[in-house]
Amino acid sequence: MDAAPTPWHPLTTPTYLRSSTPWRAAAYLAGSALTGIPVLLGIVLLAGAGAVLSVVLVGLPLLALLCLVGVPTAAVERRRLRLVDPAPAPGPHRTPAEPGLLAWGRLRFREQATWRELAYAVLHGFVLWWLDLAAVAVLLWPPLGMIGAPLQLALSGGEEARIVKLWLITSYPAAFALAAAGLVLLPALLYPLGALAAARAALTRALLAPREGELRDRLTEVTRSRARLVEAFEAERRRIERDLHDGAQQRLVALTMSLGLARLDAPPGPLADQLARAHDEAGRVLTELRELIHGIHPQVLSDYGLPGALSDVAERSAVPVETDIAEGLPRLPAAVEAAAYFACSEALANTDRHSGASRASLAARHDGSVLLIDVRDDGRGGADPAAGSGLTGLADRLAVLDGTLTITSPRGGPTVLSLEIPCTAVSSSSGP
Template identity: 40%
Template sequence: MKIRALFARSLRSTWYLFAGLRTALPALLGVCLLPLALLLAFGVPGLPWVAGRIRVLTNIERRRAAKVLGYPIREPSTPVAADPYRQYFALMRSASVWRDIAWMIVHGFLGLLIGVLSVEVWIGIPWDLALPFWWWTVRPGTLGAGAQIYTWPEAIAYPLLMTVFLTALQLWGQPQLARFQGWYARRLLGPTRRTELAARVESLTETRAQALEAHGAELRRIERDLHDGTQAQLVSAALRLGLADQRFDADPGGARELMLDARSGIEHALTELRTVIRGIHPPILSDRGLAGAVRALAAGRPVPVTVDMPEPDRRCPAAVEAAAYFVVAEALTNVAKHSGAAHAWVSLRHDGPYLTVRIRDDGTGGADPNLGSGLAGIRRRVAALDGVTRIDSRTDGTGTNVEVELPCGL
């Protein structure tokens, strides 16, 4: 049983190494063409093309290496610049381009050698075992790698010894070789710590820019709400009061009418203002903290809501808590309006530097963030804080699952 597993592993490794020819042969070709390629690369438009071809090949190897490493090698980012000249120099300076080339050279030779040898050794075993049957048909002393066969005992012992030796070699060596091939692929094709950091900085810069953009959009939305709603209402009320003042002596009845209008205008403005304030930072959040506020939210629902939220050991920045509250409120509103659910679950967790909010229901699912403004609002609000929104709402009866991850300061 154990032997069988060993054989299976060894054969798998052999196949892996043999399949390595698929990248090794093009790599060798690439090595042969390298002088030409470098010449071509001196031309400004040539280099991206050359680097691109090499990247296609190395990407195949990156995916292939998953078989021995257990995971595909991550592709290091290639510098991208706006104009061809900058692109040219960026590529020239890019470590990942040169490392791709280094791998090509190593794999072009080693990959070919190992790929061919590992298969050849297996073929050598039946070849040796067949020796006793025909060694005597050729001139004595012409056969055998490493040993010449002159006598029958030699002809029997040598193949047996070789078979044992080669089998042992293959069982032990093939996985080692496969691992070795994976190792040098990972070393040369994987992102270095430096490029990894650079890539992370790049993605952070990008999400930060998006977050700032989304944040700006939020501010503009609030400004518009105040400007078009509250402010306009108050102006109109002030105007009515002014008119009432003018009309007061001549037409007290009309003046009174205007004053009452002004009052209802102001009441409207106050109602709208409350809505805007709730949108910015719900007052209950200041009063009761996130836990208390979410419990209050969950309490007033037509669909029963189970809240799972350990007393938080720390508070997140106000904007983050407000967003989390908003997400829960919006999602629960959706549950009540659209899901047809009998129950909903809300959970809030501090996961390292993140605050994870999850709202789940047992309804019909099928929520589309592109259709409902509620889910789009959640996305927008979360994006403004550089958070992540995942919405899973299949119609297979698993209900809707909204998960939001918000960076919680630190």
């Protein structure tokens, strides 16, 4: 695997001088003043006003704002870094758990990254941008001035011109000779310019990019946020299921009964035939609605937990299924139970549609920290999750829960679907 590109890498390539890298390096160093000057002024003004007004407590908010001056500075500097460093430099800050400016401020003051960014802002405002400009001036001004010697001589009327305050020329041959020397000198100086820009970028990354621990914290935060989204999704599924079960389904049952009674009371004829058709259609709609409700969130899963739901899906399978569900399987988080149930439902549906199996088995257990389920059939094998079986979507759903879906299906069978979901028990009982 190739190493990630760094700001130093272009300096080692033979195409360095022909690329835009030297000029991006110059733009990166020269552009430092565009952020350094405002930062310097901001620090001086906030520090001065805060110190003067702190005696009447009005300056305390200004001093607090001074501590946060590195946050916007760092955000701009991480963007400027792209001129010379192709590797992404994400922000090191976490997202507050609560909305509002107060929650944001509390979190920022507790983060080490905030103080690193403040140190960078002070260093950048008082030292770095001066050095960056000086480096560009020392390395580019002499050769560019020498290259422009003929033009300067022409602008002076062709009499004399002083080039970069060092050489006095009075003739065009001398001007063109100096220009030729500048053309030779410029490529040689572009290498130290690129090296300085790379070193400057390395310093910026060291202070402003997230550390390993901060990346770990952000990953944990993303994982928790993802889990909360899954929980909210499952809660919404259960709400829709309850609304359909207690509302639309009950109304359809009442309508079906009313049509049935009207059908019995109607005399034979066209009206009775229409009532019969309406009664049959209402029955079909009710059946479809019940299947839809079961697909959204099976009631047996809510009432009896995962053991009862897995037993139910095994009984409804067209292929005979032998179940081995560990005794005392606990109640697990709702999102975990739902994901496991639908994964097993999809696996057994695929067994019926594609495998040609005569028998299947379903085993489930929980070892205290991980839910383990295996679905096996004696079919022809050769299952391909990428062939539109629906298992890819289930694998993505399990991934949200940090779970894994593994399929082993050699030609000739057997096919084994194994799923693992890290989770802890919600309660020790799986009963209603």
